[in-house]
Amino acid sequence: MTAPEDKPFEEWDRPRQGWMLSGDCRGHRQRTLLLEMTTRALFPTVLVFSLYLLLVGHYGPGGGFAAGLVAGLAFVLRYIAGGSDAAVRLRPPVLIGLGLTVALLTALAPTVVGAPVLATTKLALDVPLIGHVETQTSVFLDVGVYLLIVGVVLDLLRSLGAGIERDMREAGETPS
């Protein structure tokens, strides 16, 4: 039994393929054209929707966790359409770590101005083109959670999806 870590880090954790692009599907036998085409349209739409959920989260239904899951579902859809080779060029653990760092720094930041940990305050911005935007500083915490959840979903796809299929190929079994 070879544990993943027997290989040097760079090898086992390196993304093996590019983003799944349309026309780049390698499992030619099992292509589902309909799903592939739908995914092509849905993927960016779902990602934009997840960003919307992330930003309205403080005053309406949504938030970092829900938005992260929705974004993760977009990647799941792409994985189903593109099969085992639909890896992404990001290391999921790095995404998890980045998200956690952002969330924790947001939690610690108020102590600099003498407020308790995790304290939030209103954030009013005048953004060009969009206009006046009001939100809370906790949106940064939500961004951290968002990144973390997307990272977790990608890691699940890598280890429980693509990883298992790769192991099956190496063992000479064909995925049914």
Next chain:
Amino acid sequence: MSYLLPLPVLLPMLGAAISIVGSRSATLQRVIGVVVLAAVAALAGVLLVATDRQGPIVTELGGWPAPVGIALVADRLSALLLLVSTLVTLAVLVYAIDQRITDLGRATASTTFHPMYLMLCAGVSLAYLTGDLFTLFVAFELMLTASYVLITRRTGANRIRAGMTYVTVSLLSSLLFLTAVAMVYAATGTVNLADLAGRVGELPPGLQTVLGMMLLVVFGIKAAIVPMHFWLPDSYPNAPGPVAALFAGLLTKVSFYALLRTQTLLFPREEPWTLMLVLSVATMLVGVLGALAQNDLNRLLSFLLVSHIGFLLYGLAVFDAAGVSGAALYAAHHITVLATLFLVSGLITRRSGTVALDRMGGLLRTSPGLAILFAIPALTLAGVPPTAGFVAKLALLQAGAGSGPAEQAVAGVVVLASLLTLYALVRVWVRVFWGEPQAPVPDVDPADEVLVGTARTSVPMYAATAGLIVVSLAIAAFAGPLAGMTERAGVDLLDREPYRVAVLGEAP
């Protein structure tokens, strides 16, 4: 002072996050881990001095006042256990890092080990510091989820099987815990511990008993109280050396802390607790008798671990300031000594290649340093004067002697269990260190995390173990001030008012 309070939780988490992002650099991970834990240890020391001088320190997360928001509370008991636990995690981390360097080389970065180790430390800190029952659940989950990874990573099928028992039992008890939290909330409308202290007393007695028993079973499973201990000797011995030391040192004691905190704060009693007394006798005897029957060094230590949980329960059963204070002192001693013994066991297996006592021998001649490292914690665990174990046991026995006739009778069991512990450890000494030196047994599974029988060790591994022995000796050396402080902690725990006033304000 209160702004320091969240740091023992947030710093290890931040360390974990940075070690994932920087998971290409093994050196970065090592430095982050050691620096963060050293900082937390220093913080815990500051908190200990501060709480002893001015009483409980409270901070409200996000500025939301308790009981609406989540409060973090440090009092003498939690600060003391936090300090001792962090010293243990620091020493075990140094040991683990060096074992990895010795076995696998310098360039071994890992996306799992360091982040999970630090997450476990964050969970332990949060469990000690939280003033909120639901956050306590979150802390346990944080701690246990990290421990699932640590016990199953890079192992063979046999260890995975042992890990499954651990994961299943822990998940079951977590489910019970969540149910208990929901029941407490349904009955009282709050999960803030200080607020609950006032509200639980207003409930009907039957409901109080149900809630108290639910929490007893939950923490009883996690703290390995007989008859809910069966999973522990089956799973801990199969973990890699440092991980077993970490678990043996911390996890059961954090659960005992939670038991002590919830029972004293929510379910105060006027007289000794008979049920707990029975559980304590069963735990002490079943544990130590189980240990006598073992041929496997790690299983033997695991049974002794269970047995000595019974000593802690004895202090809680007496349920007066002296008993609770004795239990607190015993917990501090127990955390350090069990972690040390598991680290020593790791060092022994690296020489012998096996944990089977009948296949070792003559280590006194081949590695006398190891013999000293084993002898001191072994005598400490058995409670031979003038070690920390003696001081802690004396505190418990004094508490028992000042209590009712049943408690005085059980004090005899405490002494008996101590003698049997000494006998079990002397058996280990005779088998492992005396006799003819035997050739090391070859490693059964060279691919997994634990390389044994190589006799390759390094100075920092010995130094980390020795460091823990120094901590244990320091507990004995500063027994006077420590006992004075745990006594004040015991009085405060049973009085309950200082805790409530600190969290809820002057007019609860």
